[in-house]
Amino acid sequence: MSEITRLSLSQARDRLQAGELSSKELTEEMIAAVTAARPLNAFITETPERALEMAQASDARRAAGEEVGVLEGLPIAIKDLFCTQGVLTTAGSHILDGFHPTYESTVTANLWRAGAVMLGKTNLDEFAMGSSNMTSYYGNVINPWRRRDDDTPLVPGGSSGGSAAAVAARCAFGATGTDTGGSIRQPGAFAGIVGMKPTYGRCSRWGVVAFASSLDQAGPMTRTVRDAAIMLEAMAGYDPKDSTSVNRPVPSYEAAMTGDIRGLKVGIPKEYRVEGMPEAIEALWHQGMEWLKAAGAQPVDISLPHTKYALPTYYIVAPAEASSNLARYDGVRYGLRVPADSLDEMYEMTRGEGFGAEVKRRVLIGTYVLSAGYYDAYYNKARRVRTLIAQDFAKAFEEVDVILTPTAPSAAFGMGEKMDDPVAMYLNDVFTVPASLAGLPGISVPGGLSPEGLPLGLQLITGAFEEEKLFRAAGVLETAAGFEALPKFLAGE
Numbered sequence: 001m002s003e004i005t006r007l008s009l010s011q012a013r014d015r016l017q018a019g020e021l022s023s024k025e026l027t028e029e030m031i032a033a034v035t036a037a038r039p040l041n042a043f044i045t046e047t048p049e050r051a052l053e054m055a056q057a058s059d060a061r062r063a064a065g066e067e068v069g070v071l072e073g074l075p076i077a078i079k080d081l082f083c084t085q086g087v088l089t090t091a092g093s094h095i096l097d098g099f100h101p102t103y104e105s106t107v108t109a110n111l112w113r114a115g116a117v118m119l120g121k122t123n124l125d126e127f128a129m130g131s132s133n134m135t136s137y138y139g140n141v142i143n144p145w146r147r148r149d150d151d152t153p154l155v156p157g158g159s160s161g162g163s164a165a166a167v168a169a170r171c172a173f174g175a176t177g178t179d180t181g182g183s184i185r186q187p188g189a190f191a192g193i194v195g196m197k198p199t200y201g202r203c204s205r206w207g208v209v210a211f212a213s214s215l216d217q218a219g220p221m222t223r224t225v226r227d228a229a230i231m232l233e234a235m236a237g238y239d240p241k242d243s244t245s246v247n248r249p250v251p252s253y254e255a256a257m258t259g260d261i262r263g264l265k266v267g268i269p270k271e272y273r274v275e276g277m278p279e280a281i282e283a284l285w286h287q288g289m290e291w292l293k294a295a296g297a298q299p300v301d302i303s304l305p306h307t308k309y310a311l312p313t314y315y316i317v318a319p320a321e322a323s324s325n326l327a328r329y330d331g332v333r334y335g336l337r338v339p340a341d342s343l344d345e346m347y348e349m350t351r352g353e354g355f356g357a358e359v360k361r362r363v364l365i366g367t368y369v370l371s372a373g374y375y376d377a378y379y380n381k382a383r384r385v386r387t388l389i390a391q392d393f394a395k396a397f398e399e400v401d402v403i404l405t406p407t408a409p410s411a412a413f414g415m416g417e418k419m420d421d422p423v424a425m426y427l428n429d430v431f432t433v434p435a436s437l438a439g440l441p442g443i444s445v446p447g448g449l450s451p452e453g454l455p456l457g458l459q460l461i462t463g464a465f466e467e468e469k470l471f472r473a474a475g476v477l478e479t480a481a482g483f484e485a486l487p488k489f490l491a492g493e
Contacts, residue, residue, distance in 0.1 A: 001170050001490045004029040009074055009173040009227035010254075016062075016073050023062075023073030027055035027117055030075040033171035034119055040142045040489070042165040044080045045088045046120040051075060054117040061115070071234050072115030077172035079163050080121035081128055082108050082218070083207040087118075091209040092126040092136035092159075095354025096335040105207025106239045107176060107218045114234035119172055122162030126356045127326065128178055128211045131186060131428035133161025134415065135358040143191060143412050144169040144489035148453035154412040157187030157428075163221045164191035169489055174222040174231045178208060180215045181314050182408075182432025185444040188221060189407035189457025192446045192485065194478070195221050196228040199464045200439035201246035203232075204239035212321035213244075215314075215436050225445060225474045229253035232467065248465065256468035257475040262296030264473060267400035271307035272431060274409060280450045281406045288404055288447055288458045291480035292473070300400050304392040309385050310434040311427070316369050316382035317437070322359075323366030329354065361422065390438040397463045402473050405431050407444040407457035435461045443474045446483040455485065 004026060007015070015021045031048045058073035083089050083101035090096045104112075112118075125135040132155040133141040143156040144165055156165045160177030164187035167175050177184035179197035188195020196219045203218040210216060220231035233254065238247040268289060273282070289299050331337035331350030338353050340346040355363070369378035396403065409430055435442045441464070444457040458477060462470040 001033070002029050005033050005170045008223045010224065010230060012074055012173055013230070023055040023058040023117060024052065026073065027051050027075045030119055030171060030173070033169070037166070037169045037171045040144060040165050040169055041139050042122055042141055042162045042169065042171070043077070043120045044090055044092070044123050044138045044162070047087060047118055050087070051117050051119050058115050058117065069114035069234065070230055071111060073117060074115070074173050075117040075119050076111070077119050077122045077163060077166045077175040078108055079124055079160055079176050079178060081124060081178050081209045082176060083209070084108055084118070084121065087121065089121065089209070090138070091128070092124045092138060093354065093356070093359070094137040094336055095329045095350070099335050101207070103207060106204035106241065107208065107235050110237060111234055116234065122166055122175060124162055125159035126359050127209065127322070128159035128180060128183055129322070129358050129362055130158040131182070133158040133187070135356055137356060140415060141165050144487035145192065145412060145454055146488040150452070152414045154454070155190065155415055157190035157408070157412065159183040160195070160221060161187050164188060164193060164195070167191070167193045167221050167223060168487055174220055174227055176218060176235070177221045178216055178218050179436065180211050180318060181436045182429040184219045184221060185432045185442055185457070185459060186408050186428055188444040189446070189455065190412040192455030192483065192487065193221060193223055194225050194228050194443065194445055195219070196232060196443040197436070197441060198232060198236065198467060199441045201244050202236050202441070202465065202467070204237070204242040204245050206239055206241040210325040212318040213325060214321060215318060225443070225471060225478045226254060226257060228443070229257060229471045246465070251468055253467055253471050256472050258472060259476060259479070261292065261473055261476050264292070264297040264402065265300050265400040266292050266297045267300050267302040267396055267403040269302050269304045269307065269396070269403060269405060271304050272405045274430060277406070277409055278450070281409065281456060284447045284456050284458065285404070285406050288477060291477060292404065295476045295480065302396045302400060302403070304396060304434065306385065306388045306392050307434055310389055310437055311430055313382045313385045313389065314429070314433045314437060315365070316378050317386060319362040319366035320370050320379050321366070323363045323370065326359070326363055386437050389434055393438045393440060401462065401469060403461040405459045405461070407431060407459040411450040411452065411454035411456055431459060440464055441467050441470050443470055445474050445478050445481065447477070447481045448483065449485055455483070
């Protein structure tokens with residue numbers, strides 16, 4: 001790891017502004033780091049030539065005295081769920097083989113306008129369905145972390161595992177992720193980085209391959225909270241092409257990080273103490289509250305009574321929406337086509353070969369809960385429970401400013417350890433799903449290490465469009481935690 005790749009995004013930005021480094025120098029170092037990190041399988045597509053072109057264009061703009069963007073000249077990675085014009089976009093699936101979009105997603109277009117440089121497209125669970133990054137057609141991503149005295153390969157979390165691994169391995173200053181039920185925050189916790197899910201509607205979904213349309217939300221994955229604030233400012237904004245996009249101004253999230261949380265009321269929900277949760281996570285949660293108290297915050301015990309119904313609700317709503325969204329992949333217009341004797345057979349064979357086991361499982365679940373005999377019994381009931389979960393949060397935020405919870409019920413686990421039990425896999429999202437169902441912003445901040453030497457995350461949640469408050473509290477938590485550990489991959493062990 002070079003001195004340059006050790007920098008955070010904000011540190012690299014400051015050195016670019018001071019003229020101490022060029023974007024070309026930064027980009028060349030990051031391209032070398034991407035190459036060195038190939039054993040992690042974090043990228044599906046690398047774009048070094050495009051990255052250098054973008055970097056040189058950025059340097060030219062700066063030299064000409066032109067106005068520069070908030071991410072001017074900074075190399076980042078893009079989750080391969082975002083459509084990028086002319087660059088292979090796969091969603092981690094065989095069924096999108098050869099798909100080169102003729103358009104750019106709104107979020108990535110915003111990033112390029114802000115001056116960012118694209119290093120490539122990161123690996124992910126197929127169609128963002130998974131919590132381990134083990135379901136990708138392009139192979140699993142390997143977490144750069146290892147347990148102490150144990151070289152068992154670990155999962156990086158999912159679905160944004162490639163983005164998490166790339167940022168943790170210091171081969172991108174930041175990366176985009178998408179969060180449907182925890183797919184930014186959970187891999188952030190597993191990889192020892194910051195993962196931030198904004199309020200639903202804060203970032204446009206246009207040009208992002210859809211999983212569950214009422215839940216999907218793009219967000220930043222970075223090394224520090226400040227980096228996430230800078231990156232979100234570039235990503236967010238109203239988009240008339242997205243009917244769920246919210247038309248409200250984007251503030252300076254970085255400016256909100258004053259470090260002052262005196263008088264802030266922090267909710268501690270009793271329902272997040274789940275059976276079998278490791279003592280280290282419980283202890284870190286308590287420590288997190290002590291850190292916030294020391295900074296002037298006030299703990300408040302709260303109840304979110306419908307939390308226990310969040311996972312079953314999510315795993316009805318999300319597959320139902322997925323079964324509808326994935327109906328478009330039929331082999332007719334783009335991607336994989338398996339030749340057959342009839343149109344119906346071509347549909348069946350293309351979808352049978354193109355989709356992996358987890359995607360098929362969720363499509364079948366979704367089709368079942370939407371079927372005529374079960375629509376009211378499952379889907380409509382789940383929608384009503386989702387409303388109750390959102391009401392729990394609304395009531396809680398009448399008393400408190402932020403809510404503090406663990407991010408995940410465990411540290412990163414070994415590859416294949418839970419793959420035989422889908423329900424065990426789904427439980428990885430137990431702490432992140434409730435905020436997703438309510439459309440609320442959440443952030444995972446590295447808080448410490450497990451007894452095995454693996455990173456553990458703390459999650460903060462605020463009310464809708466209160467990202468400024470979220471970043472302010474998260475910055476204080478990050479400073480108190482002082483997390484500086486590096487994965488074994490970077491130590492060369």
